[in-house]
Amino acid sequence: MEAVDVLVVGAGPAGSTTAFRLAERGWNVLVLEEHGRVGQPVQCAGLVSQRVIDLAGSTSMVRAVVHGATVFGPGLGSLSFRADEPRAFVIDRAALDVHLSDRAARAGATFRTGARFDRRLSMMDGREVVRVVESDGTVREISARLVVGADGVSSAVARAYRLRRPVEILPAFEAEIPRSPGDPDAVEVFLGRRFAPGLFGWWIPDGTGGARVGLAADADGVSARTYFSHLMNHLARRFGSPFASPTAYIVSGIPIGEVPATHAAHVLLVGDAAAQVKPLSGGGIYTGMRCAEIAAAVAASALERNDLSDRVLAEYDRAWRAEFGEEFRRALYLRRLFTRLSDGDLDALIEVLRSAELRATIVAFGDIDFPTHVVRQLLRESPSLVRLLPKALGAWVGSVSYRVPDLEPGPRRK
Numbered sequence: 001m002e003a004v005d006v007l008v009v010g011a012g013p014a015g016s017t018t019a020f021r022l023a024e025r026g027w028n029v030l031v032l033e034e035h036g037r038v039g040q041p042v043q044c045a046g047l048v049s050q051r052v053i054d055l056a057g058s059t060s061m062v063r064a065v066v067h068g069a070t071v072f073g074p075g076l077g078s079l080s081f082r083a084d085e086p087r088a089f090v091i092d093r094a095a096l097d098v099h100l101s102d103r104a105a106r107a108g109a110t111f112r113t114g115a116r117f118d119r120r121l122s123m124m125d126g127r128e129v130v131r132v133v134e135s136d137g138t139v140r141e142i143s144a145r146l147v148v149g150a151d152g153v154s155s156a157v158a159r160a161y162r163l164r165r166p167v168e169i170l171p172a173f174e175a176e177i178p179r180s181p182g183d184p185d186a187v188e189v190f191l192g193r194r195f196a197p198g199l200f201g202w203w204i205p206d207g208t209g210g211a212r213v214g215l216a217a218d219a220d221g222v223s224a225r226t227y228f229s230h231l232m233n234h235l236a237r238r239f240g241s242p243f244a245s246p247t248a249y250i251v252s253g254i255p256i257g258e259v260p261a262t263h264a265a266h267v268l269l270v271g272d273a274a275a276q277v278k279p280l281s282g283g284g285i286y287t288g289m290r291c292a293e294i295a296a297a298v299a300a301s302a303l304e305r306n307d308l309s310d311r312v313l314a315e316y317d318r319a320w321r322a323e324f325g326e327e328f329r330r331a332l333y334l335r336r337l338f339t340r341l342s343d344g345d346l347d348a349l350i351e352v353l354r355s356a357e358l359r360a361t362i363v364a365f366g367d368i369d370f371p372t373h374v375v376r377q378l379l380r381e382s383p384s385l386v387r388l389l390p391k392a393l394g395a396w397v398g399s400v401s402y403r404v405p406d407l408e409p410g411p412r413r414k
């Protein structure tokens, strides 16, 4: 039987980052990827912050720089903002995954594609033994001191180790449009029940003259594809012509919620497998990669001490929640509030936010990785915004027993 120190399941950003950090510390790491090629199929819009570029240590995957955004309400009233400096980057997502796996391989990790983690078999002499099925049907048993589940939204590792799944998985649908009539350095966001109940639709320039158009929605029995058709019909009317046929489609899901535990003895979950996803946007590349770095640091110390017990690995849970727990809790709270807003409420919200002063606040405080910061500031600066919210706020606070996160305003902007 093949034996390794660490078996990482999934060669997405979270898996390859974990593998890199452990391999560079000298541990014997094997990464399994069920698809034949790392990075394929792409299931992502590829909009990221500077922090992702920094964590990746390369700009090679950047295709476009984003300076602004327009948010459309359900009644198509809009709010636009723009910054002189770059506020986000559109990346070639497949290129990011390939870059991260190459970096881990150069550090000494072994990658095996076309190899699927199937299930847990046993625990033997302090090692987890798992069953792996390869694309030609070959079945292998691999033993590892530590198993890292970085296998995405439907994590088989989380299921195998009975680590509970996130409560909500939002269906998502996206298409790549070869020629975009939109602004090449600004994104568009579409709110409302017609386009994307429960989250939003997006239009993201891809840096090659095309665009990624999609949405994630709490579809409630209606397919995300149906909402996608509504969005595309609207856009075709707005731009005055139908679009060239999409060159690719993505159908996937976004995990939103708090997983009670992301570790067990000899096991860690990272990235989407651990629902380390920003609840207000569904973005998970930065949070997944950063949590992977934390996972690798805790894992390295546990391997060193030769103690991979539940108690020792609990440090990972504590550490990543110390960094993101408060932001995620506030964002989940705001998300629940957001999903209670009617289309009329959303239009009124856009109207309030249109004032020039608040636009400046959005530009000054907007951070795609920590979106609750700008919300706190807006609440501080706009009494009319606070007046708009109590209906939904009251419904939410009254319906569940939950500590309302600290959303009072932050420090005043100089």
Ligand SMILES: Cc1cc2nc3c(=O)[nH]c(=O)nc-3n(C[C@H](O)[C@H](O)[C@H](O)COP(=O)(O)OP(=O)(O)OC[C@H]3O[C@@H](n4cnc5c(N)ncnc54)[C@H](O)[C@@H]3O)c2cc1C
Residues within 6 Å of the ligand: 009, 010, 011, 012, 013, 014, 015, 032, 033, 034, 035, 039, 043, 044, 045, 046, 047, 048, 115, 116, 117, 118, 150, 151, 152, 153, 155, 156, 157, 172, 173, 174, 214, 250, 252, 253, 254, 270, 271, 272, 273, 277, 282, 283, 284, 285, 286, 288
């Ligand atoms: C439509 C859409 C658009 C998105 N847009 C953005 C965005 O613009 N910005 C952003 O930050 N985030 C975005 N996200 C979220 C982002 O894609 C994820 O948060 C991110 O990919 C999570 O990385 P990961 O490494 O945890 O998992 P993944 O990237 O999902 O990687 C998991 C890997 O595990 C493999 N795998 C799964 N099961 C097994 C198994 N049993 N055995 C072996 N291998 C397995 C998979 O093939 C995959 O390669 C989007 C998501 C969707 C659905």
